[in-house]
Amino acid sequence: MIPFDRIVKIDKDLNIPVYRQIAVAIINAIRNSVLKAGTHLPGSRELAKILGVHRKTVIAAYEELNAQDWIVIVPRKQVSVAEHIPVLKPQDWSQSQLKKSYKNEFSLPFRTVEKSGLSVGITSVFDIIIDDGHPDVGLSPIDDLLKTYRTLASRKHSVKDAHIGTEQGTLKLRKELVSYLSETRGLNITAENILITHGAQMSIYLSSQLLLNNSTKIIIGKPNYLIANNAFKETGTNIIEVDVDNDGIDVYAIEELCKKIKIDAVYVIPHHHYPTTVMLSVERRMKLLELSNEFLFTIIEDDYDYDYHYSSSPYLPLASADHNGNVIYIGSFSKMLDPAIRIGFMVAPQNFVTQCTALRNAIDVGGDGYMQNALAMMIKDGELKRHIKKAKKIYHSRRDHLDTLLREKLGEYITYWLPTGGMAIWIKLLPQYPIGHLEVMNGLKIKRISIAQNAFRFGFASMDEKELENAVDLLVLQFQKFKAKEK
Amino acid sequence: MIPFDRIVKIDKDLNIPVYRQIAVAIINAIRNSVLKAGTHLPGSRELAKILGVHRKTVIAAYEELNAQDWIVIVPRKQVSVAEHIPVLKPQDWSQSQLKKSYKNEFSLPFRTVEKSGLSVGITSVFDIIIDDGHPDVGLSPIDDLLKTYRTLASRKHSVKDAHIGTEQGTLKLRKELVSYLSETRGLNITAENILITHGAQMSIYLSSQLLLNNSTKIIIGKPNYLIANNAFKETGTNIIEVDVDNDGIDVYAIEELCKKIKIDAVYVIPHHHYPTTVMLSVERRMKLLELSNEFLFTIIEDDYDYDYHYSSSPYLPLASADHNGNVIYIGSFSKMLDPAIRIGFMVAPQNFVTQCTALRNAIDVGGDGYMQNALAMMIKDGELKRHIKKAKKIYHSRRDHLDTLLREKLGEYITYWLPTGGMAIWIKLLPQYPIGHLEVMNGLKIKRISIAQNAFRFGFASMDEKELENAVDLLVLQFQKFKAKEK
Numbered sequence: 009m010i011p012f013d014r015i016v017k018i019d020k021d022l023n024i025p026v027y028r029q030i031a032v033a034i035i036n037a038i039r040n041s042v043l044k045a046g047t048h049l050p051g052s053r054e055l056a057k058i059l060g061v062h063r064k065t066v067i068a069a070y071e072e073l074n075a076q077d078w079i080v081i082v083p084r085k086q087v088s089v090a091e092h093i094p095v096l097k098p099q100d101w102s103q104s105q106l107k108k109s110y111k112n113e114f115s116l117p118f119r120t121v122e123k124s125g126l127s128v129g130i131t132s133v134f135d136i137i138i139d140d141g142h143p144d145v146g147l148s149p150i151d152d153l154l155k156t157y158r159t160l161a162s163r164k165h166s167v168k169d170a171h172i173g174t175e176q177g178t179l180k181l182r183k184e185l186v187s188y189l190s191e192t193r194g195l196n197i198t199a200e201n202i203l204i205t206h207g208a209q210m211s212i213y214l215s216s217q218l219l220l221n222n223s224t225k226i227i228i229g230k231p232n233y234l235i236a237n238n239a240f241k242e243t244g245t246n247i248i249e250v251d252v253d254n255d256g257i258d259v260y261a262i263e264e265l266c267k268k269i270k271i272d273a274v275y276v277i278p279h280h281h282y283p284t285t286v287m288l289s290v291e292r293r294m295k296l297l298e299l300s301n302e303f304l305f306t307i308i309e310d311d312y313d314y315d316y317h318y319s320s321s322p323y324l325p326l327a328s329a330d331h332n333g334n335v336i337y338i339g340s341f342s343k344m345l346d347p348a349i350r351i352g353f354m355v356a357p358q359n360f361v362t363q364c365t366a367l368r369n370a371i372d373v374g375g376d377g378y379m380q381n382a383l384a385m386m387i388k389d390g391e392l393k394r395h396i397k398k399a400k401k402i403y404h405s406r407r408d409h410l411d412t413l414l415r416e417k418l419g420e421y422i423t424y425w426l427p428t429g430g431m432a433i434w435i436k437l438l439p440q441y442p443i444g445h446l447e448v449m450n451g452l453k454i455k456r457i458s459i460a461q462n463a464f465r466f467g468f469a470s471m472d473e474k475e476l477e478n479a480v481d482l483l484v485l486q487f488q489k490f491k492a493k494e495k
Numbered sequence: 496m497i498p499f500d501r502i503v504k505i506d507k508d509l510n511i512p513v514y515r516q517i518a519v520a521i522i523n524a525i526r527n528s529v530l531k532a533g534t535h536l537p538g539s540r541e542l543a544k545i546l547g548v549h550r551k552t553v554i555a556a557y558e559e560l561n562a563q564d565w566i567v568i569v570p571r572k573q574v575s576v577a578e579h580i581p582v583l584k585p586q587d588w589s590q591s592q593l594k595k596s597y598k599n600e601f602s603l604p605f606r607t608v609e610k611s612g613l614s615v616g617i618t619s620v621f622d623i624i625i626d627d628g629h630p631d632v633g634l635s636p637i638d639d640l641l642k643t644y645r646t647l648a649s650r651k652h653s654v655k656d657a658h659i660g661t662e663q664g665t666l667k668l669r670k671e672l673v674s675y676l677s678e679t680r681g682l683n684i685t686a687e688n689i690l691i692t693h694g695a696q697m698s699i700y701l702s703s704q705l706l707l708n709n710s711t712k713i714i715i716g717k718p719n720y721l722i723a724n725n726a727f728k729e730t731g732t733n734i735i736e737v738d739v740d741n742d743g744i745d746v747y748a749i750e751e752l753c754k755k756i757k758i759d760a761v762y763v764i765p766h767h768h769y770p771t772t773v774m775l776s777v778e779r780r781m782k783l784l785e786l787s788n789e790f791l792f793t794i795i796e797d798d799y800d801y802d803y804h805y806s807s808s809p810y811l812p813l814a815s816a817d818h819n820g821n822v823i824y825i826g827s828f829s830k831m832l833d834p835a836i837r838i839g840f841m842v843a844p845q846n847f848v849t850q851c852t853a854l855r856n857a858i859d860v861g862g863d864g865y866m867q868n869a870l871a872m873m874i875k876d877g878e879l880k881r882h883i884k885k886a887k888k889i890y891h892s893r894r895d896h897l898d899t900l901l902r903e904k905l906g907e908y909i910t911y912w913l914p915t916g917g918m919a920i921w922i923k924l925l926p927q928y929p930i931g932h933l934e935v936m937n938g939l940k941i942k943r944i945s946i947a948q949n950a951f952r953f954g955f956a957s958m959d960e961k962e963l964e965n966a967v968d969l970l971v972l973q974f975q976k977f978k979a980k981e982k
Contacts, residue, residue, distance in 0.1 A: 028808065112818070113820055114844040195597075209856075209858065210858060218606055238856065242857055321559055321562075333598070349863065367608045370609070371697060376835050
């Protein structure tokens with residue numbers, strides 16, 4: 009006697025119709041060979057009695073099973089498990105009910121991936137998170153962006169526009185960027201030179217995948233943006249580190265390297281180098297362009313932090329200079345608006361953009377066309393510029409406020425250079441205070457700590473004056489605790 | 496005499512302050528060596544006269560240039576180009592003004608990428624696009640989703656939630672999916688088994704990158720979803736095609752292959768195979784799981800089209816059966832809501848998900864956390880289910896309507912099987928009507944045509960009855976024209 013009352017467990021609190029619960033239970037019993045091919049099942053009246061449900065419910069379940077080919081129904085005669093179900097090894101049914109379909113680890117060979125820079129361990133339970141340079145989302149015109157988004161998603165014509173060609177980015181946004189990038193960055197391009205991505209990182213990944221492999225060499229700054237490094241490592245390329253000083257990456261060291269070995273690409277973050285926040289000087293910018301011409305390497309210019317400068321306008325990008333075409337320019341709107349708004353861009357010669365678009369299509373068929381077009385409208389009507397202007401003023405005063413706090417309260421523990429722009433200060437601890445003791449703190453979490461540099465990034469843009477004060481006070485406490493312990 | 500009136504061209508209609516236009520023009524002149532290091536510049540009064548602007552404007556420009564280290568100002572004495580600017584080869588300044596920064600092609604070596612399946616040539620100028628199976632965006636509860644999105648983006652706590660851990664997907668959405676996937680698909684998993692991606696394609700790309708390389712072999716259906724093939728090709732793996740008949744991929748042919756060679760992975764689209772729309776039969780599903788156990792290959796189960804079934808409920812996924820852990824289950828919300836909403840998911844053992852998350856972070860640091868959490872809320876309050884129920888009813892009637900139209904109006908030109916679910920019908924042209932003549936039509940564009948199969952996909956879900964009729968009428972016209980020409 010097959011124990012149907014134990015095979016089929018009905019849970020009336022579940023959000024699944026009872027007939028479907030019965031059907032699923034029977035399918036699982038067939039799969040686990042509790043019910044074998046050809047086994048007769050009770051008539052609907054009988055099973056209804058066993059399970060304490062209405063007969064119509066069982067009929068619905070059987071119809072479902074029949075439609076899915078699990079059982080064969082001969083009307084008014086019998087119901088049986090289909091003959092074509094292969095017989096598997098029998099299992100104890102009471103155990104099999106408990107099994108998780110993903111109880112097993114994946115056991116076949118697969119490769120592992122570099123993980124540095126993953127935001128492991130950061131959860132929303134911390135009262136204060138010192139990020140590595142996020143915008144203040146409260147200032148962001150995201151609500152206006154979303155209003156436009158809603159309008160675009162509700163009108164037939166704009167829906168079409170948002171669905172077409174999003175692997176390269178909507179034409180509307182690319183066209184808007186042509187004039188925006190010309191006005192703000194002196195880039196002289198067409199819509200064909202632009203690829204819209206999910207952010208700066210995707211542009212880095214795509215261009216690395218096309219340019220690099222295990223027989224190439226790329227130069228990066230030391231220290232560098234770790235997540236970019238992960239993208240380079242994915243290609244198997246050889247990574248060569250060159251020191252970054254107060255004028256940015258050492259281009260003269262790059263020149264020496266180029267004289268000795270073939271260099272294929274140089275990755276630079278001209279404003280402001282991550283994590284140290286220095287700006288690449290004008291002199292070095294020109295030198296780097298010269299070297300690219302002479303030694304024929306690609307410049308990957310990651311200019312994620314272009315928009316916020318406090319003492320002067322930003323330097324124009326390398327990409328805006330007269331160059332040989334081998335400069336890939338990368339930017340993002342996530343730093344202007346909100347890290348959740350996944351829109352970035354890459355500017356490159358058209359033949360390169362075409363290949364990147366094809367690769368992007370293989371990774372991810374497209375982007376959020378509504379969001380792209382809503383952003384396009386925000387750029388067109390000048391709202392983005394107004395936002396940046398407003399945010400710049402506020403970030404400027406936050407930078408200065410943090411500067412004051414650091415000098416007054418943490419002066420005996422740290423050193424730093426005040427960056428001319430950006431959203432973070434790179435803070436070095438004096439050697440007698442190892443950064444390790446800042447890794448675990450009550451109510452405060454620092455996102456980007458460098459053990460090697462005994463330093464961390466203090467993102468000031470996302471915090472108001474009070475929050476900056478609270479964060480600094482918590483740091484002071486931590487330093488004092490450490491000092492007391494050392495004595 | 497340096498011709499400053501020609502070096503500096505001021506355009507008062509431009510949205511750039513005049514002082515900044517002057518500064519940019521001088522920077523470009525320095526870069527192009529029209530102005531060499533050490534060159535004396537006119538005093539502010541003199542330059543203001545030459546350019547016909549206010550003296551204060553020139554002073555602002557000079558201050559800008561000074562702040563950026565391009566020039567050196569000795570107050571009341573002189574202004575000159577900084578000495579540290581390297582001297583480049585002189586160029587004719589009148590030409591250099593015209594040069595585009597991206598006039599050059601990218602000229603260094605880079606690899607090319609497979610491009611099949613790119614939506615090249617589709618623009619919004621077509622009156623009617625026959626897509627390959629898109630949802631009807633007009634039915635989608637996207638407006639409610641966006642309302643929730645706006646709320647989430649405006650509250651401090653929900654902003655935090657939307658920013659944390661988005662490389663794996665917000666915890667809120669992953670938790671909601673645990674019960675949703677259990678209820679709808681019988682998957683028995685935890686939040687650690689889930690990775691949120693930008694859509695099904697990204698899950699395919701990530702898992703291929705981890706599993707495949709040039710010494711592995713993957714089996715795919717013939718014909719297959721071309722964009723998935725692009726992801727496989729990116730890994731350098733060996734692709735083996737196995738025929739797809741009316742019961743789905745031929746698992747017995749897979750068995751024969753496994754006996755001869757080592758197979759590492761099998762890619763299946765159980766409902767409904769793309770492009771042919773067939774369902775993988777129950778028998779073959781069980782057989783495939785058995786083979787995976789015996790020959791130790793990974794099953795990549797792309798179940799993008801699970802939600803719309805008209806004659807019965809969908810078959811439960813392979814991933815819901817008792818398996819060895821080597822089944823990767825892939826799904827997407829883009830097909831339920833809107834192709835612009837880029838949210839998909841992958842279900843796999845935790846050790847595999849961890850590596851995929853690391854790779855995803857190297858490609859694209861995260862997703863749109865607001866959208867993910869808004870979707871989570873839509874799932875929680877049952878709205879997604881209600882939407883699917885409503886849409887299913889409408890798509891069902893559209894499928895039947897298209898069926899009638901095809902039989903009545905195109906019967907003499909085509910053959911097809913009516914699919915039991917999904918959003919498209921796979922239509923084969925009779926051999927005397929080569930598909931080529933449908934590639935270019937007035938006012939109508941078909942997104943997915945297969946020359947090899949002499950067939951195309953007719954996505955019916957996104958069109959109302961009138962639109963279906965219009966599209967079929969245009970097709971009839973085209974067939975008649977072709978027939979008349981052939982005579």
